[in-house]
Amino acid sequence: xxxxxxxxxxxxxxxxxxxxxxxxxxxxxxxxxxxxxxxxxxxxxxxxxxxxxxxxxxxxxxxxxxxxxxxxxxxxxxxxxxxxxxxxxxxxxxxxxxxxxxxxxxxxxxxxxxxxxxxxxxxxxxxx
Amino acid sequence: xxxxxxxxxxxxxxxxxxxxxxxxxxxxxxxxxxxxxxxxxxxxxxxxxxxxxxxxxxxxxxxxxxxxxxxxxxxxxxxxxxxxxxxxxxxxxxxxxxxxxxxxxxxxxxxxxxxxxxxxxxxxxxxx
DNA sequence: CACACTATTCCCAAGTTGTCAATAGTCCAA
DNA sequence: TTGGACTATTGACAACTTGGGAATAGTGTG
Numbered sequence: 001x002x003x004x005x006x007x008x009x010x011x012x013x014x015x016x017x018x019x020x021x022x023x024x025x026x027x028x029x030x031x032x033x034x035x036x037x038x039x040x041x042x043x044x045x046x047x048x049x050x051x052x053x054x055x056x057x058x059x060x061x062x063x064x065x066x067x068x069x070x071x072x073x074x075x076x077x078x079x080x081x082x083x084x085x086x087x088x089x090x091x092x093x094x095x096x097x098x099x100x101x102x103x104x105x106x107x108x109x110x111x112x113x114x115x116x117x118x119x120x121x122x123x124x125x126x127x128x
Numbered sequence: 129x130x131x132x133x134x135x136x137x138x139x140x141x142x143x144x145x146x147x148x149x150x151x152x153x154x155x156x157x158x159x160x161x162x163x164x165x166x167x168x169x170x171x172x173x174x175x176x177x178x179x180x181x182x183x184x185x186x187x188x189x190x191x192x193x194x195x196x197x198x199x200x201x202x203x204x205x206x207x208x209x210x211x212x213x214x215x216x217x218x219x220x221x222x223x224x225x226x227x228x229x230x231x232x233x234x235x236x237x238x239x240x241x242x243x244x245x246x247x248x249x250x251x252x253x254x255x256x
Numbered sequence: 257c258a259c260a261c262t263a264t265t266c267c268c269a270a271g272t273t274g275t276c277a278a279t280a281g282t283c284c285a286a
Numbered sequence: 287t288t289g290g291a292c293t294a295t296t297g298a299c300a301a302c303t304t305g306g307g308a309a310t311a312g313t314g315t316g
Contacts, residue, residue, distance in 0.1 A: 023242065023245070027241075027245060030249055030252070039263075041263095050241045050244050051237065051241055051244070052241060056304075056306075057263090058265090058306080062303085082262080082263090082313085083313055083314075085262065085263045085311055086264090086312080087264090104245075104246070104249050109179065110242060113151065113155075113180060114151065114235055114238060116179070117155060117178065117232075117235055118239065121228070124158070166295095167295070168294050169294095184275075185294090186273080186296090187272090187273065189296070190273085193296095209282095211292080211293065212280085212282055212283090212294055213279090213281045215293090215294065215295090
């Protein structure tokens with residue numbers, strides 16, 4: 001389960017409720033910068049593109065609402081006929097593109113932290 | 129502020145309360161696997177070793193308590209005289225070493241997600 | 257017509273976090 | 287000796303996030 005913090009069994013680990021995904025905003029922002037999409041599809045895209053499978057759809061819809069409140073994305077109801085109820089299709093705004101750059105730097109910082117961890121971990125296991 | 133989710137200004141970003149570091153457990157576990165330490169020092173080590181500077185000490189102490197509840201770490205009050213109140217020095221247990229391996233795999237998954245993000249981000253910016 | 261799938265939104269309990277505060281020991285300067 | 291700075295841990299509480307359940311609703315299938 002790459003990239004994800006899946007919940008397995010109560011008490012087995014900290015998490016589940018209350019635990020933040022911590023990279024959902026930049027992921028969604030990037031997907032929308034690539035091409036407009038809607039909540040239901042983003043859940044699938046997050047899984048296939050980034051291996052993020054833990055998500056309850058709620059989390060994605062809420063992130064979408066929050067990103068829209070920041071003015072980083074905008075939505076319109078899709079006009080085409082669909083196989084189901086109407087879709088709310090989001091796309092990035094100009095300030096959303098700027099926000100993506102900021103988030104990207106943040107992600108790079110986290111990536112460096114993870115790299116440090118992995119390097120130290122390998123060294124520790126090599127010694128033994 | 130590499131690796132960190134610093135809080136700047138209210139409303140400017142999702143976070144502050146309720147925002148998780150999402151990699152604190154493996155980081156602390158690794159540091160303790162390298163050598164025993166105590167809460168106050170771990171806060172410093174997290175900053176210098178991993179660039180994690182956002183932490184309120186509380187978060188670290190709580191993580192320590194939780195890791196101890198899992199049986200992954202154990203503590204004794206330090207016997208030596210110190211420059212201050214007594215320290216609770218934690219060290220990993222055998223099952224803690226196993227847990228570190230599991231967490232390491234989890235971290236690797238998150239690292240892959242971040243890599244995917246960064247690669248897609250670079251491609252997006254190259255195109256424009 | 258019931259059922260599965262698509263698609264979004266609201267509400268709540270459970271869990272996590274930062275802030276404030278309390279407690280306390282050591283060291284140093286006024 | 288009294289106050290302040292630093293070391294060190296813990297408790298309580300409000301603010302915030304999340305997953306699950308439920309509500310709403312359109313479309314396609316048996």
